[in-house]
Amino acid sequence: MPRSTPTPRSTNPDADPAPDPLVQQVGAGLFKLGLALRTHAWRENGPRGLTPTQAQVLALLHASAVPLRLSAVADGLAVTLPTASDAVKALVAKGFVEKTRADDDGRAIALTLTALGQDEARRGESGPEFVAAVVDALTPDEQAAFLRSLTKMVHTLQERGDIAPARMCVSCQFFRPWAHPEDGERPHHCAFVDAPFGDRALRLDCPDYLQEIDDVAEARFRRFEKTPSDGDLTAPRCAGAP
Ligand code: SF4
Numbered sequence: 001m002p003r004s005t006p007t008p009r010s011t012n013p014d015a016d017p018a019p020d021p022l023v024q025q026v027g028a029g030l031f032k033l034g035l036a037l038r039t040h041a042w043r044e045n046g047p048r049g050l051t052p053t054q055a056q057v058l059a060l061l062h063a064s065a066v067p068l069r070l071s072a073v074a075d076g077l078a079v080t081l082p083t084a085s086d087a088v089k090a091l092v093a094k095g096f097v098e099k100t101r102a103d104d105d106g107r108a109i110a111l112t113l114t115a116l117g118q119d120e121a122r123r124g125e126s127g128p129e130f131v132a133a134v135v136d137a138l139t140p141d142e143q144a145a146f147l148r149s150l151t152k153m154v155h156t157l158q159e160r161g162d163i164a165p166a167r168m169c170v171s172c173q174f175f176r177p178w179a180h181p182e183d184g185e186r187p188h189h190c191a192f193v194d195a196p197f198g199d200r201a202l203r204l205d206c207p208d209y210l211q212e213i214d215d216v217a218e219a220r221f222r223r224f225e226k227t228p229s230d231g232d233l234t235a236p237r238c239a240g241a242p
Contacts, residue, residue, distance in 0.1 A: 067110035
């Protein structure tokens, strides 16, 4: 028998407003994605004798050009200091991480990978490939829209203090949203490489990123949020925009 379209259960006007079914479904979908990623991480890292947090510490240190302090590791993974400390202790005991003196403060400790840790971090680089295979199933337009949505979601998580600031375009000094509104493919501009780009090329972790001051970044993000159908893309204009 064909199923009818689901309808809200209560029609009582005094009842709490029913949660938006679309929001609920998106939440359920994201939860399933998170579950799949965690399962993949356990499958990959379990045989290597690593917990997901230990694997993330290795990946973070591997991606960093400089040794990191424990607080930077905790911030980078959005975990507490004791959680980061436990993971680092285990990695030091396994010979993957070593403690050195911080360059900018001889009394402070910084963390870096040993040669063994570098090898281990490289072995664990299948996470992004696992996600890439899933994203590959989307059309190019869907991928661009998904990346734009992810950018907004990460920005919201940052605003709420749920995750550490990411090195992403929308808070970067070089980002000029809608600098080329006439160009449907590449409406934004990166002042670092001095080139236009579109939503498909938005970065969530860019090595050339330079953090913008908060007020300007916020105005820039509000401008990025607009679309051509919103009309006025020229205001507020960001300082230094081309
Ligand atoms: S430097 Fe990187 S983060 Fe900044 S706008 Fe250019 S691509 Fe985006």
